[in-house]
Amino acid sequence: xxxxxxxxxxxxxxxxxxxxxxxxxxxxxxxxxxxxxxxxxxxxxxxxxxxxxxxxxxxxxxxxxxxxxxxxxxxxxxxxxxxxxxxxxxxxxxxxxxxxxxxxxxxxxxxxxxxxxxxxxxxxxxxxxxxxxxxxxxxxxxxxxxxxxxxxxxxxxxxxxxxxxxxxxxxxxxxxxxxxxxxxxxxxxxxxxxxxxxxxxxxxxxxxxxxxxxxxxxxxxxxxxxxxxxxxxxxxxxxxxxxxxxxxxxxxxxxxxxxxxxxxx
Amino acid sequence: xxxxxxxxxxxxxxxxxxxxxxxxxxxxxxxxxxxxxxxxxxxxxxxxxxxxxxxxxxxxxxxxxxxxxxxxxxxxxxxxxxxxxxxxxxxxxxxxxxxxxxxxxxxxxxxxxxxxxxxxxxxxxxxxxxxxxxxxxxxxxxxxxxxxxxxxxxxxxxxxxxxxxxxxxxxxxxxxxxxxxxxxxxxxxxxxxxxxxxxxxxxxxxxxxxxxxxxxxxxxxxxxxxxxxxxxxxxxxxxxxxxxxxxxxxxxxxxxxxxxxxxxxxxxxxxxxxxxxxxxxxxxxxxxxxxxxxxxxxxxxxxxxxxxxxxxxxxxxxxxxxxxxxxxxxxxxxxxxxxxxxxxxxxxxxxxxxxx
Numbered sequence: 185x186x187x188x189x190x191x192x193x194x195x196x197x198x199x200x201x202x203x204x205x206x207x208x209x210x211x212x213x214x215x216x217x218x219x220x221x222x223x224x225x226x227x228x229x230x231x232x233x234x235x236x237x238x239x240x241x242x243x244x245x246x247x248x249x250x251x252x253x254x255x256x257x258x259x260x261x262x263x264x265x266x267x268x269x270x271x272x273x274x275x276x277x278x279x280x281x282x283x284x285x286x287x288x289x290x291x292x293x294x295x296x297x298x299x300x301x302x303x304x305x306x307x308x309x310x311x312x313x314x315x316x317x318x319x320x321x322x323x324x325x326x327x328x329x330x331x332x333x334x335x336x337x338x339x340x341x342x343x344x345x346x347x348x349x350x351x352x353x354x355x356x357x358x359x360x361x362x363x364x365x366x367x368x369x370x371x372x373x374x375x376x377x378x379x380x381x382x383x384x385x386x387x388x389x390x391x392x393x394x395x396x397x398x399x400x401x402x403x404x405x406x407x408x409x410x411x412x413x414x415x416x417x418x419x420x421x422x423x424x425x426x427x428x429x430x431x432x433x434x435x436x437x438x439x440x441x442x443x444x445x446x447x448x449x
Numbered sequence: 450x451x452x453x454x455x456x457x458x459x460x461x462x463x464x465x466x467x468x469x470x471x472x473x474x475x476x477x478x479x480x481x482x483x484x485x486x487x488x489x490x491x492x493x494x495x496x497x498x499x500x501x502x503x504x505x506x507x508x509x510x511x512x513x514x515x516x517x518x519x520x521x522x523x524x525x526x527x528x529x530x531x532x533x534x535x536x537x538x539x540x541x542x543x544x545x546x547x548x549x550x551x552x553x554x555x556x557x558x559x560x561x562x563x564x565x566x567x568x569x570x571x572x573x574x575x576x577x578x579x580x581x582x583x584x585x586x587x588x589x590x591x592x593x594x595x596x597x598x599x600x601x602x603x604x605x606x607x608x609x610x611x612x613x614x615x616x617x618x619x620x621x622x623x624x625x626x627x628x629x630x631x632x633x634x635x636x637x638x639x640x641x642x643x644x645x646x647x648x649x650x651x652x653x654x655x656x657x658x659x660x661x662x663x664x665x666x667x668x669x670x671x672x673x674x675x676x677x678x679x680x681x682x683x684x685x686x687x688x689x690x691x692x693x694x695x696x697x698x699x700x701x702x703x704x705x706x707x708x709x710x711x712x713x714x715x716x717x718x719x720x721x722x723x724x725x726x727x728x729x730x731x732x733x734x735x736x737x738x739x740x741x742x743x744x745x746x747x748x749x750x751x752x753x754x755x756x757x758x759x760x761x762x763x764x765x766x767x768x769x770x771x772x773x774x775x776x777x778x779x780x781x782x783x784x785x786x787x788x789x790x791x792x793x794x795x796x797x798x799x800x801x802x803x804x805x
Binding site for chain 1: 472475476694787788
């Protein structure tokens with residue numbers, strides 16, 4: 185049985201940090217560029233009807249990297265995640281299935297209004313590359329199930345800084361234009377080519393422009409951050425929901441909850 | 450403030466929708482019975498009682514086929530007795546009755562039937578002819594391979610090294626000659642001395658059939674097998690070199706799989722017409738391997754029962770003793786042992802339902 189306490193202690197230790205923060209060290213919204221690392225636990229629910237209408241789910245570790253560029257009236261962030269997530273349906277006792285994700289997202293937002301001294305609203309856009317390959321070993325040992333999307337859309341940030349050295353932010357992005365690849369349904373060939381080049385090519389088969397009527401992708405993150413001059417630490421909860429129903433394929437739904445900590449260097 | 454509140458409310462709504470979670474749906478339909486529907490597709494419909502089958506046992510079997518708790522990979526189950534379709538069920542989607550289904554390695558058995566037809570038609574003279582006589586251009590310089598006969602190929606005794614988990618994918622996606630791909634593999638034993646099941650050998654038969662007939666295996670099937678059986682809606686994959694895949698890649702509708710079974714159980718005739726000689730069927734269901742459970746691309750079971758069988762649970766089960774055919778289809782790429790252990794037992798229970 186997993187003991188949660190060491191992990192929880194680590195999270196609290198990261199968040200509490202050295203007690204050296206003072207008002208004079210509190211960075212304003214303007215700050216220097218920074219790289220950061222995120223780590224945590226992620227829970228994925230996945231239903232790809234090209235395979236079957238069953239929900240596959242599983243929890244695994246999360247590791248992500250990002251680059252932030254906060255400015256006085258704007259904020260930019262580049263996220264990169266390469267994730268592996270074992271999943272299983274209700275019929276499987278062992279997890280012979282997995283989903284592997286690759287995500288590269290750039291978001292830029294400018295401040296559009298403030299509410300008092302504490303609440304800042306930033307609006308902007310997001311550009312994202314997302315690719316998910318799922319392999320359901322027991323259900324289909326011959327084909328990959330994927331979704332690849334290049335997408336553009338608006339994003340928004342609500343930044344609340346009521347307390348000294350701390351902030352609470354809610355970030356939401358919702359791409360409205362997307363170039364998406366999904367497997368055709370039904371699959372009418374015996375087996376996929378498993379050479380690397382063929383897999384990459386397959387992930388871009390049937391690329392089609394679409395919008396939210398077929399491709400809904402919501403990414404929202406709630407983040408509590410303690411700032412210091414040299415180090416920023418955050419506790420975050422991220423929810424990503426994706427629904428795609430391209431005409432040539434069957435619907436796929438993916439819901440991911442992630443809880444973790446991030447450290448900015 | 451007002452706009453911020455509205456945005457927050459909408460974001461909250463989307464978050465709430467997303468947070469509800471993805472629902473798990475039932476894999477199968479509710480069970481409503483197994484009576485076949487008369488479609489005017491050439492099948493005579495009957496009842497278990499009229500054809501000497503125990504209806505309660507059939508009901509029990511079909512109830513489990515449709516169970517959400519068992520055999521999640523199962524798709525369809527059909528029973529033919531005395532030439533009549535007496536039971537039929539599609540657990541996933543009734544539309545599957547009209548859709549061709551990948552029968553995987555049960556394709557090999559079709560290749561066997563077509564080899565018999567080629568003999569009947571005089572396109573082949575004997576199964577003991579060396580393969581080299583038909584397709585010499587595909588051989589490499591290894592003289593030992595020239596001892597491989599059509600018999601060795603039909604009984605999986607060529608000795609050519611071919612790991613299905615590796616080489617089937619490579620064969621499927623190779624761009625050169627599929628015959629060379631198989632024949633240029635190493636010999637791991639002297640032809641005719643051991644049984645080694647793989648997807649390479651039937652590809653050689655496909656090459657031989659094309660060499661002697663001037664038609665692809667699919668074209669041969671269309672003329673001599675599918676046409677006479679009234680099988681019109683099917684799909685058969687080809688290699689890049691144009692050869693029909695002899696080991697896999699055939700999609701048939703379940704009722705058309707049952708027609709193949711009916712022709713086999715009747716000793717090679719269908720609708721009064723001779724499709725393939727009864728001698729070939731007898732040879733095809735005769736043990737030719739040391740283990741005694743394999744004929745010419747048919748798996749042999751006790752008491753003269755034989756069947757075509759494909760990965761995942763695609764079965765044409767032929768019981769000549771009882772004039773009975775059972776067809777089972779399932780997810781064609783799935784692991785039966787992991788997800789649907791005991792699924793083949795449904796077929797055995799249908800056989801056990803024979804009363805007379």
